[in-house]
Amino acid sequence: MGSLFRSEEMTLCQLFLQSEAAYACVSELGELGLVQFRDLNPDVNAFQRKFVNEVRRCDEMERKLRYLEKEIKKDGIPMLDTGESPEAPQPREMIDLEATFEKLENELREVNQNAEALKRNFLELTELKHILRKTQVFFDESVPTIYKSTSHSSKYRRYLQMADNQNEDEQAQLLGEEGVRASQPGQNLKLGFVAGVILREKLPAFERMLWRACRGNVFLRQAMIESPLEDPTNGDQVYKSVFIIFFQGDQLKSRVKKICEGFRATLYPCPEAPADRREMAMGVMTRIEDLNTVLGQTQDHRHRVLVAAAKNLKNWFVKVRKIKAIYHTLNLFNLDVTQKCLIAECWVPLLDIETIQLALRRGTERSGSSVPPILNRMQTFENPPTYNRTNKFTKAFQALIDAYGVANYREMNPAPYTIITFPFLFAIMFGDLGHGAIMALFGLWMIRKEKGLAAQKTDNEIWNIFFGGRYIIFLMGVFSMYTGMIYNDIFSKSLNIFGSHWHLSYNKSTVMDNKELQLNPGTSDYEGTPYPFGMDPIWQIAGANKIIFHNAYKMKISIIFGVIHMTFGVIMSWHNHTYFRNRLSLVYEFIPQLLFLLLLFSYMVLLMFIKWNRYAATNPMPYSESCAPSILITFIDMVLFNKPKDPPEGCKVYMFSGQGFFQSLFVLLAICCIPVMLLGKPIKIMQARKLANEEVQPITGATSDAEVGGVSNGSASHGGGGDQHDEEEISEIFIHQGIHTIEYVLGSVSHTASYLRLWALSLAHAQLADVLWTMVLSTGLKQEGWLGGIMLTIVFAFWAILTIGILVLMEGLSAFLHTLRLHWVEFQSKFYMGQGYAFQPFAFDAIIENGSASSGEAD
Amino acid sequence: MGAAFFPIFFFTALWGGVGIGLPIMTPKGPHQNLIRCILMLTAACCWLFWLCCYMAQMNPLIGPRLKRDAIQMIAKSWDNPLKDG
The missing domain is CATH 3.30.70.2750 (Alpha-Beta Plaits)
Known part of the structure; x- marks a missing residue:
């Protein structure tokens, strides 16, 4: 409960407020920020609402404040911003505020007018002075x-x-x-x-x-x-x-x-x-001298007035905006017949009803009203808003998900899984210990200085994006460090911590005679057990076939992680179906989908592990290195029912006995899944409707529809009136299901291939880092003597700038976007509808933060 | 079978600890489930990533192809002297 996995349970409430207490109660609710009010008079235009006068007065006050702010800014007087937010003042204080602002504005306008007149006078005199002087000449x-x-x-x-x-x-x-x-x-x-x-x-x-x-x-x-x-x-x-x-x-x-x-x-x-x-x-x-004194005095006066105003300006802004927001909200309420109380409807998180009631009681006490407000839960068929309670850590991840689409009410929220899978998939592409460390340190710095950085609000959009995503950046950096260690890549060089497990057994003369030599894994060149953690450092030096080895490895891990990621997504849809008691979708969508994915693509992943395990250079003939089959070719042959090509002398086509049979079986089963996905659900819905119509014929039509809706739930929940309507609905369901199935079947192929971007970007990143090292930094390292020192300093600076600018920033951005795509398209398409609407509570914090937005709404 | 017992045991135990041990120990609170989810996913991803890398090198089908100067450098600095003759 109350966690990020599903959105909060919401309930529609009706709120009865005494007219006297309404203002104070709404003010308390605004401080709380947990209630979303609905407009109960959408037909009434903005000028005919009850509190339009008050809103207008607030607008006027805001205008005056803006005028003051402009004048203060013109004089460059610092405005005191304590960051605290004063409570919304009582309605009667509004008059005081108005009077204060009126006075200030008038005073300022007068001063300005005087100053302008004086200045004009001064200008004339100065001009005259110049004329007299020049004409004299x-x-x-x-x-x-x-x-x-x-x-x-x-x-x-x-x-x-x-x-x-x-x-x-x-x-x-x-x-x-x-x-x-x-x-x-x-x-x-x-x-x-x-x-x-x-x-x-x-x-x-x-x-x-x-x-x-x-x-x-x-x-x-x-x-x-x-x-x-x-x-x-x-x-x-x-x-x-x-x-x-x-x-x-x-x-x-x-x-x-x-x-x-x-x-x-x-x-x-x-x-x-x-x-x-x-x-x-x-x-x-x-006269000029006289004027100067007067002008100076006027300026002094103006300055004094503005300095006094600057102290309170932010405070006043907050107060006025709060009052305005309250009246704006009160305008959404319905007036009861007796005019004694206001009726509001609002969406409320179920867990917070207690807190809200407390706030309402506080409001009543403050206003001195004796009648307590009443909060009634209401039954509704409307879709409640989606509310995910986030904190500063989860907020950015939730924002990534919401950027695609706000989740349906109570739908599985991918955000908690994204917290890890997002930085991890990013790190597969960005794997480099050095670059990862730079990124992680930057993220860490932002996290450590969080409060100070958050206080100095800037309009710099790029900075705000970085700062908002500081936890994502930090995690991406940390995971990149881990994957970098596994790739054994630090600024394109390797660490040899555990000692390479490959050894040289050459004679000096052999080395001298050959330009290149390839170590033989079948002999004692290879220890027999791999380097314990990550890539053996020897591969970094193996300039000639490093890429071949890395490609084979990275392509495989891309597919392995991709298939697991997608399977995970399909399993998430199971959680959705069971939660919404959607048995039809569970049986006719989830099961065939999962089978399809497992039988084809997880089988391919299995083949990879078998290949890694079975084939070795030290093994005798059928399982020696020359016999190792290509997994891609095997897979293509399997799906197309091709007869595999004859293997080389002494090798077998298949990795294990009975592979051919199993492969055919798997493909056939997977193909069988397609019609189940395509037709299962619509046919079942059709049958249920027919049955319901036959059974409930004597009774009224309305109940039958309700039942049909109950059985089919989900997509077919809005069952219509007559038979004809049903027919249309059915055809629509068929089309819908057809599209869905085609999308899934074709999608699982293209999505699997799409995960190869993990390999492609990781390869590109490693190569770029390598190029940067050999083309830039190594030229500096090759110089000797004191000149070399100077050269190295310059070259290092150049290398460092390129590393940060291109490898960390630009490559990081591109890897980020690819990861985003992998999550939005490949992962979320398996279970996520994203067609809900966000919960927008009435909260002063948000309103004050974007004060202009709310004022625009009022106009 | 080119697997060594100790590394496999060690890293499996390490990530097992993160993915199973720590979630058991997470303190009660509103974010308990979220923290568990994070830890388990981290452990699963990191362990699998390590395992893939390990298995990919377990039975190498090709050996690294080295240039002459690389061989000489390895012989010199990785304490792997070339034989005379």
Whole structure:
């Protein structure tokens, strides 16, 4: 009970809550997080529910809090996060909270408004300051001539000269010619100017526009403001330029002003006389200083307000979200006719009813209500939700299973077996002591630092995945170390702990004369007993035929483990059938399935063990090494009823006497299983229905259906109304069973082959590690002297990066995915339906964790 | 029959201990069955894996094919001197 093997027993309960006590009770249940409420008014739209006003108020509060949070983040003030979760406040406290937030928001908005106005003012003044300073330069350059000259025209000419002298641009020259023509003697023109500030990037366009619109009759000078200015509306730093435009006549003036407006240039009054300008500059400076003090004070005030708010912000968020969640839940309830109490329906784990009742009592006491809430168990034909109680260790494994599909209610849960089989199958592919150790240490580090790492929540998705799977990673690493020891592989090298059981018996001259020599297992080269633990280290050195030997070994273990894994899956289906009292499936599905698997594939596994045991190089002829038959060929011949090829001279075709007979028998039996799987169940259902119809003819149809449903259970449980409907159902059952059978029969062949990926990936991993050693690290090891030391350091770094990056990370990922597939497809297809729906209790923890999700739901 | 008694006995006893002995000793509690299941599966997997490796080498059909320098290295470092002549 209460374990991971099957999901929790659930029951539907009806809950009667006093209106006054409802809030407190739901709050207690939310803290508990063991109850899933059902929506009792699904037809009522979200705006017509009872507590919609409260939810809306909470939304408003949340908005204000978000505004505060944004402002706090803008100022970079650290927010105090104690991680504790305050209880949901009483409904009457909501008003206080609202008032607090209202006040804070208003204050902040006011401060911000003031600050913005001040900043705008400040910006204007600064711009004016710059204008005065820059235009001073323009005027200074030409002052001596301008102010000596008497007429405007000559003043204008001076300007032209000034421009000409500087040879600033052609534009000025063009303007010059025209200007000269325009200022013919007799025409006394007034030369005016405007000064302003414009964004630097707009300046070229502005200049061009001016030139075109005024036909070159204006003269523009500009200077950059070096320091960036702050834009008061959004706080950006912008670069601007000062410009001054000289022109003649009012018409041009209005045109220039319009263009300035169009380009959003700000114009400032600039006195013509230098004394006025100086005076104005002085005034501006003092005003800027004053403004600075005021601005500083405003900022200080804002900062104080925000710091005070930052202390409580997280706390407030939790409170508001809790209130909102409670009202949201209350909206799911039904109002009783008398309006005195609320009726709720909820799914509850059977084991926790006591705890829930306690929580309800606490809630009642807290609210001061005298009438206790009533929790009634209800009968229902609905499918209850699937609830697997997990802890931090089992959670990740359960998540792997749930990613495929949530188990049906009370179905066998593969997760507890996955805890070991998953890392183990992974390790068969990833077997390397060194790589496994790296992985295990990484997992161990995450487990040891669990609390600290969990506290610093990050949005880094990759890290979160690794951290969530820390126990899987650790176990995968540990099992990889074990399989690595069995493969005797550590960074593609072997350990010789027990001393190799192969020995050399060569003469020196023999060794010198031959490039390669093969040890003979039939002689004293081989001790007669194998290396006690794992692969003999000699195979790692046997460059020429290491892969041949390893392949034969690894292919066999892949199939052995695969067949056992699948058989295990089929046996799990037995647990399901017996639990759901599904006798039909037990007899007509489970037994033939198991027989099929055992007779064909387990027999093949048996042959492997026989071959390992029987054939040896030291044995006389029929069982010597040259006579050892290929198991794959034997198996193919067996299934296809082929006549085996004649064996070599002195050998036998079969491994044991009577093998031919047994093989034929097994295949025939296995073939017989197929029609049983295909037709057994549907025919039985059909017969049962017929029988029921005949027997119960006089009585009403409804009972007959119920009986049929009772007999057939499982797939045919929803028995329909009339005969016609039954007929359809039957044909559907036949089709369904047909698909199921074909899937199983073909599947067991393809799935067995699919387990060969264990061999393929393990081979690839070992080879990659080997390549990395010979191509990278050994080049560093071959150097001598101090240069070799430096070389080795560099090469080692390179090798280490490649080892971690490719062999541990990428190979690990690929092996992980293959293992996942082996579990989802090859293992779970044998028994797992995965068509349930998950239990989603009303829990504050979850709601606060993804606060945005719940708010989205409410909208 | 190329099996040696001691290794087989030792590793079978070791994994037998893990797969049978430890589950008997697991303390009572809500996770007792889960821990038992984990231990038994671990023992079964690890024992079978070791056994397969052992049996695959018990009666080798081929011998390792060694290169000359590998042979010389084995002779030197695995205390397996080559005969003179």
